[in-house]
Amino acid sequence: MFSILRINTATGAVKKEAFASTEYLLGGRTLSSRLVSREVPATCDPLGRHNKLFFCTGVLAGTTVSSSDRLSIGGKSPLTGGIKESNAGGIVGTRMARQGLRCIALEDAPQDDAGWKIIVIGRDKIEFLDGSFLAGKGVYDKSDLLAERFGKKAGCITIGPTAEKLLLATGIACSDPHGVCSRYAGRGGLGAVMASKKVIAMVILDDGEVEPQFLDQENFKEGSKKVVNLLKANPVSSLFTKYGTAAMVDICQALKVLPTQNFRHGVMEGAEKINAQTMYDTIKARGGEGKTQHACMHPCAIQCSNVYPDKDGKLLCSPIEYETMALMGSNLCLKDLDAIAEMNRIANDAGVDTLDVGAAIGVAMEAGLAEFGDTKAAVRLMEEVRHLTPLGRILASGCKIAAKVLGVRHAPHVLGQAIPAYEPRGTKGMAMTYLSSPMGADHTFGFTLRDEAVPTSKEGKVELSKKFQVIGSRMDAMGMCNFVRYSVQNNMTPLLDLIKAHYGAEISEVEFDDIVKETLRIEHQFNTDAGISHHDYRFAETFYEEVQPETGEKMDITDEESLLARQW
Template sequence: MAEQIYRVNMTNLTTSTEPVPDKWMGLGGRGLTSTIVADEVVPTCHPLGSKNKLVVAPGLLSGTVAANSGRLSVGAKSPLTGTIKEANAGGTAAQMLAKLGCKALIIEGLPKNDIWYTLQISKDGVTIQEEKELIGKGNFAVVAGIGKRTSAKHGVMTIGPAGEMKMLSANISIKDPDSHLRSSGRGGLGAVMGSKKVKCIIIEPTDAKVEIVDQEKFKEANRTFTKALVDNPISQALGTYGTNVLVNIINESGALPTKNFTGGQFDGHEEISGETMHDIIVEREGKPRHNCHKGCVIQCSQIYNDKDKKYKTSGFEYESIWAMGADCCVDNLDHIAEADHLMDDIGIDSIETSVAMGVAMEGGLLAFGDGEGICRILREDVGKGTPLGRIIGCGAGSVGRAFGVTRVPVVKNQAIPAYDPRAIKGMGITYATSTQGADHTMGYTIATNILGVGGSVDPLSQEGQVELSRNLQIATAAIDSTGMCLFIAFAALDDATCLPALVDMINARFGADLTAEDVTNLGISILKTERAFNEAAGFTSKDDRLPEFFYEEPIAPHNVVWDIPDEELDKFWNF
């Protein structure tokens, strides 16, 4: 099916399909969302006003049988950071959109009236319908409601109450194969969707297939690629312990931010670790291994059941568990699971919101360690939109300002996740220089700083960190454009067959002749496009800095501060 751009104008409630312009032809995923945002969004616009656009794009390989190719990119100008933003997630939507021939969905404008809408996407394009039944509902009820209205096979992208209330940490949830949720979590993209009065996007199932120019070459490359992923020992550990296997190793390295970033090790680390989580899941007859999209061979997700062996949460990630756990000093995995479930249902970023709770605890709202208190505030304040709930729902920076707390771990107003930059300096470079605020997935130096993947760079040294972060940020921008899960990077960094096979698949899909260097150049051009947007929005290198307290407060056990000179940070962009 020929690919098209689907466009929705929410001001005059019209839709259209357009041929893909030549300049967007070779792009997908983040490369496409960032290019469209840069081409069409006024950089200085209000992110929740009529000039911002929400752009959804499957990756270059989404919809094919390529292993791990089901990631969906969502982009806009972020209301949380004011920068360009792309957040990607699994679920079924990327593969379904690609099969329908939707290269990108662009939602623009704002409705004049206070009426909510649902978008329906099919092979014929998009239709807009008024939505009443699902307004005010949590994400799980929305997915169930759409399932009844249409079928269990329909794809769903939805916002919860947080998105409806335009909270700056609101996310967009994407239905997974089991009707649970994956989230385009960071940067408040759910608030952008809410500003446009779109409660959910329903995607019609199809038997259509994505066109592949050279089937044989594609199959062979996918075999090689899949083998590289399956054989990689990190993939195997991810399938057993999930990403939460990191709690213990980051704690051991002294970089597990604890009690709102005042320590680097958490006494309760064993209680919230991947090892403990695995045992609980097995004991309660959950699933340690679970895929967020069809074709994933790593299966880092899981089904975590409550004490009565009933479903509680899935996609229970290290960063969320760290944030609600060590950062808020909660050592009870069931309280963290309950909070994770509530945040999924409310539709709010579990990193931003949990770090905001840590700041609020320092501000005296709750005692550190009060997991039940966190769940109560999520349910009664954030979910219902009380004034307190709105302050928390607008993120860690918002809480810091409201409570007079100065130890606020954010860059460009986005919460710093799970790895202390003082004790893992490569991550500090990524947090500071990322085009999207603090985000570990932008350039995951943990691989080389801690895990010994792709070589080794001492996490406490100043040497080599800028180059490490730069190389990873470039590679990540390229991977984020393919529709591939970022976890293919572990195989790509250490297995020489992996990356060439990925390039071969892209070439076979499009009849192209790209080299590995072309893919690197794609990553470079995406970063430069994003940077240019941010500069036009008013950001300068002075914004590429960590908060003051990292320079002044040493963190135990290594008793180190953030000591990378600003001039070094500014060299990041010398490419």
């Protein structure tokens, strides 16, 4: 049986329920999206009392299996108006598993003038504490105060000051293994949803005593080792450990899909100044607290994260990911890793998604509020976000809102969520994926780029995107890190064998993929019920009218074609 802890944020009532169904077994996005679909009225106000926020662990959470402790957070998105699942690394999943929880649901909402609360979940009790001392503070300060009060080993979840103001591009920050809330479920505005429930932090104490029970412990141990051995056997995985996701800068530049100048171009002259090798060399040269290899959760054999130090070797930001390097770097024509790291740090502190706000700053630059390539101006715009100035609030509402307010037509988003770091006119496979995701433009969901023989052609991209939508959703479906794919690649058997050894549940690969597809169906149905039509799954019209200079391509995917890629 798997437990869900339901917390009514208006009344303080708490209820625990237990279920043994497959959705609770798998947890992750399989569970969060089903709960949202079933319990959240699709047409509700995402910041109102009818929305709910579900925090779900995955099927192997709390075990020794590498990278199995992702926390999947689901609700209705105020950014897209549709269903949202956003997940994060860190230690919260582990702590929930030790408390015997598969899911925590935040339900209802108090009056707007209610005070901020911290919900503390421990072995013996669940408390609502006064959280007013955290209000208005940055996430790093909040994180320090929470660690001081509850210990660095507590699994903490908090939001930034931008989320407190219910801004739309805000995320939820989760504790990393050092007790710092730096691991973000960044996308879709779920930070604002948490704030709408007047919950400024949630703490899972490190006093849980629930140990995983294995039906076949020996097989489980063997299976766990196998996953790590498969990872080691893949020559690419060591490079991933060394360079992390930053390696994509060079790949996208070579393929002419590196977002540049508010997605006007796909190539940035001087991109090597912000590429993986430069980042690696900089971290190594500066030493100090810098790390080129870092785990966002334990255990993790991949360790693709990093710690980027300042010139004195002090931690400036952890992690810096490719998507941020592009949206806060090349997309703004910035060629300065220190500036990108600084902007990333401010974003983490303010509690905003680096992709959506990076894209919003690109829009602001196109509107003439600053010059592309002006590093100081870009950092200043991030400071506006941190200080909640009127312009900062607009930027923290994401690129769609920013474009509307600032009079920019070339707004890089789908369903209101910023396009990730692959210029869609140059990669029609990724474009098809952006147009097919129930979450708004998303890249992890159907990563076609490596398998597109002719990236600029839309031929065959419905099928290719659908293939990778399933592959890309598998890990989310069970709460695993996406990069476990470097270990098992496209063969799910080693992971399904672990589920069998742990719980005795036999799920075939076909059955598992059917569950993944059913999740996609449910998510799309929610969006339809929410009033999102096939006309909404489009890029801004400028992408269809204007050529991307380096590839000579316009967007040419029709509504009918993208509809096919959303049908399951």
